[in-house]
Amino acid sequence: MAGELVLLDFWPSPFGMRSRIALAEKGIPYEYREEDLRNKSDLLLQMNPAHKKIPVLIHNGKPVCESVIQVQYIDEVWHDKAPLIPSDPYQRAVARFWVDFIDKKIYELGSKIWKTKGEEQANAKKEFIECLKLLEGELGDKTYFGGESLGYVDVALVPFYSWFYAYEKCGDFSIEAECPKMIAWVKRCMQKESVAKSLPDQEKVYEFILQLKKVFGI
Amino acid sequence: MGEEVKFHGMWASPFSRRVELALKLKAIPYQYIEEDLSNKTPSLLRYNPVHKKVPVLVHNDKPVAESMVIIEYMDETWENNPFLPRDSYERAMARFYAKFIDDKLLPTLAKLGQTAGKENEETIEEIHEQLKVLEDELKGKQFFGGQRIGYLDIVAMILVWLHLAGSITGQKILSTEKFPLIYEWIERVMKMEVVNECLIPEEKRQDWIQLAQRAPKSASN
Numbered sequence: 001m002a003g004e005l006v007l008l009d010f011w012p013s014p015f016g017m018r019s020r021i022a023l024a025e026k027g028i029p030y031e032y033r034e035e036d037l038r039n040k041s042d043l044l045l046q047m048n049p050a051h052k053k054i055p056v057l058i059h060n061g062k063p064v065c066e067s068v069i070q071v072q073y074i075d076e077v078w079h080d081k082a083p084l085i086p087s088d089p090y091q092r093a094v095a096r097f098w099v100d101f102i103d104k105k106i107y108e109l110g111s112k113i114w115k116t117k118g119e120e121q122a123n124a125k126k127e128f129i130e131c132l133k134l135l136e137g138e139l140g141d142k143t144y145f146g147g148e149s150l151g152y153v154d155v156a157l158v159p160f161y162s163w164f165y166a167y168e169k170c171g172d173f174s175i176e177a178e179c180p181k182m183i184a185w186v187k188r189c190m191q192k193e194s195v196a197k198s199l200p201d202q203e204k205v206y207e208f209i210l211q212l213k214k215v216f217g218i
Numbered sequence: 219m220g221e222e223v224k225f226h227g228m229w230a231s232p233f234s235r236r237v238e239l240a241l242k243l244k245a246i247p248y249q250y251i252e253e254d255l256s257n258k259t260p261s262l263l264r265y266n267p268v269h270k271k272v273p274v275l276v277h278n279d280k281p282v283a284e285s286m287v288i289i290e291y292m293d294e295t296w297e298n299n300p301f302l303p304r305d306s307y308e309r310a311m312a313r314f315y316a317k318f319i320d321d322k323l324l325p326t327l328a329k330l331g332q333t334a335g336k337e338n339e340e341t342i343e344e345i346h347e348q349l350k351v352l353e354d355e356l357k358g359k360q361f362f363g364g365q366r367i368g369y370l371d372i373v374a375m376i377l378v379w380l381h382l383a384g385s386i387t388g389q390k391i392l393s394t395e396k397f398p399l400i401y402e403w404i405e406r407v408m409k410m411e412v413v414n415e416c417l418i419p420e421e422k423r424q425d426w427i428q429l430a431q432r433a434p435k436s437a438s439n
Contacts, residue, residue: 089294096287
């Protein structure tokens with residue numbers, strides 16, 4: 001079942017982080033390969049011709065693309081260790097709904113916060129906070145979105161924490177001030193080795209964003 | 219599994235029609251509520267407060283929103299006529315191509331009504347590249363799901379809609395020369411009664427084209 005596992009990734013990618021966390025939670029060894037997105041490897045282009053994007057999980061030579069699909073795949077293949085997706089069909093549907101929500105909103109809004117200025121940025125910040133508040137509502141009093149243990153929604157969302165500092169600096173606002181419950185949840189997640197080791201340092205991500213802004217003249 | 223299933227949908231929404239097809243394929247009895255998107259029912263707003271969109275499936279008063287989430291929920295709850303394959307890798311592939319259709323093909327199709335001239339030509343080229351991905355996926359298969367209709371076939375019904383739109387507007391994006399396998403698949407599925415029941419009825423197709431041209435992305439809004 002283990003076989004050969006390779007993850008083609010890029011260190012600041014929150015999508016790549018999802019698969020890193022899932023694999024770490026289950027204690028599955030794999031080879032991590034860093035991609036230079038300005039000079040993509042032949043392997044990446046071959047394994048993901050439709051999108052040419054990371055992350056790509058290669059299991060025994062066969063590619064699985066798209067982070068949410070990878071996390072589901074990892075959970076199904078290594079189902080006996082640290083299950084991430086609930087076993088009850090309705091709970092699964094709820095978890096999938098929120099992961100879909102995170103995918104539709106968080107990355108795009110976060111990108112607008114660091115890429116834009118003025119009114120566009122102000123609107124993005126407002127909507128971003130609203131989305132985090134909705135997620136706080138879903139979390140409620142639970143330790144994790146997954147209940148007592150890390151689950152699918154936790155794995156999908158927590159990587160964006162590594163970008164929070166960059167969003168805050170670029171947008172001149174404090175996420176913790178607006179969404180303290182969210183940050184409290186993040187801190188609980190970060191106490192887990194699987195999460196702490198999979199997320200890059202926030203300051204590094206901020207430096208990376210500043211570089212991108214220079215390159216794109218933003 | 220005898221229980222109450224309600225389904226909030228809208229006649230012109232491909233997402234809504236997907237769920238309708240899935241319900242019919244599993245022969246699940248349900249109560250249908252047609253939503254007027256300019257005047258949504260309080261039930262819809264209560265069941266899907268986050269997006270306020272169709273489709274929403276309500277099973278024993280528990281709501282499920284987002285078409286692909288609904289379809290997976292149905293597959294896990296009603297085990298007859300399974301949509302997704304058993305093998306984990308094949309499931310990942312089915313989910314990948316379904317996501318490809320929703321994240322890439324649909325947004326590009328939506329651009330069609332909004333571009334003209336050279337930009338329009340580029341959009342059509344982009345669509346052709348994306349259709350090629352799906353054409354290749356049909357090689358050696360009767361359906362995307364293999365021997366019978368499955369998860370990806372349900373999502374790929376958008377290709378039937380594209381074909382129908384082409385016959386009405388005269389703008390043929392899907393040519394039989396370029397995409398013979400897709401064409402064979404379309405002919406094959408259109409022979410199925412259950413598929414036809416979920417297509418826009420002929421008398422409403424002109425209205426549908428006009429709606430789609432006005433606001434292509436917001437059909438389920």
